[in-house]
Amino acid sequence: MIKKGTKAYSIxxxxxxxxxxxxxxxxxxxxxxxxxxxxxxxxxxxxRSLHMETGFYFGAMYVAYSIGVAVMITVWVATLILGLDLSYWTIVFVIAGILILFSPFIYAISKIIWANLFFSYKGVEKTAEELQK
Incomplete structure (x- = not known):
């Protein structure tokens, strides 16, 4: 099981x-x-603040793009491995449909992945450094 304190848990x-x-x-x-x-x-x-600066989550677009590319490659490879004889446009429409269907989830998960790239686990209690501020 994924333990609390890991980035995977937060995501x-x-x-x-x-x-x-x-x-x-x-x-x-x-x-x-x-x-x-x-x-x-x-x-x-x-x-604790979940925003580092104004527009911080615009960077999540890069994560969402990466997830979208991963989905496209996965679907394409799956069609090759399963031996499905689909036309080029059929594969394009299948990929587009999957991305449209899952785009709200991809959008949401990309924000939490982006935040975990910059924020680290500290626990509920304030750290000594935070208390001094």
């Missing part, structure tokens, strides 16, 4: 990258298209 459970207990998103459902998974300003448990 898979979509929890605060600082304490792994508080929620990361205002709405847990990435398919609620009216809100599009906004990230909380501060963690409700450890009260």
């Amino acid at each position: 898979l459970h979509r929890k605060c990258p600082h304490c792994h207990e508080g929620e990361f998103y205002e709405d847990k459902n990435p398919y609620n298209l009216s809100t599009m998974s906004p990230v909380l300003k501060r963690c409700p448990v450890c009260d």
Whole structure:
């Protein structure tokens, strides 16, 4: 099992990258298209900021792009391995359909992956360095 304190735990459970207990998103459902998974300003448990600067999560676009490329390559390789004799345009439409169907989830998961690249696990209690500030 994935232990608390690892980046994988924070990503898979979509929890605060600082304490792994508080929620990361205002709405847990990435398919609620009216809100599009906004990230909380501060963690409700450890009260640490989830934003480094204005526009911080624009970098998550690079992660989402990488996930999209991985999905495309996976589908293409799967069609080759399974020996499916699909035309070029059929594969393109299958990949486009999968990406459209999963785009809200990819968008949400890319934000938590991006945050975990920059924030590290500290636990719920404030560190000595944080208390001095």
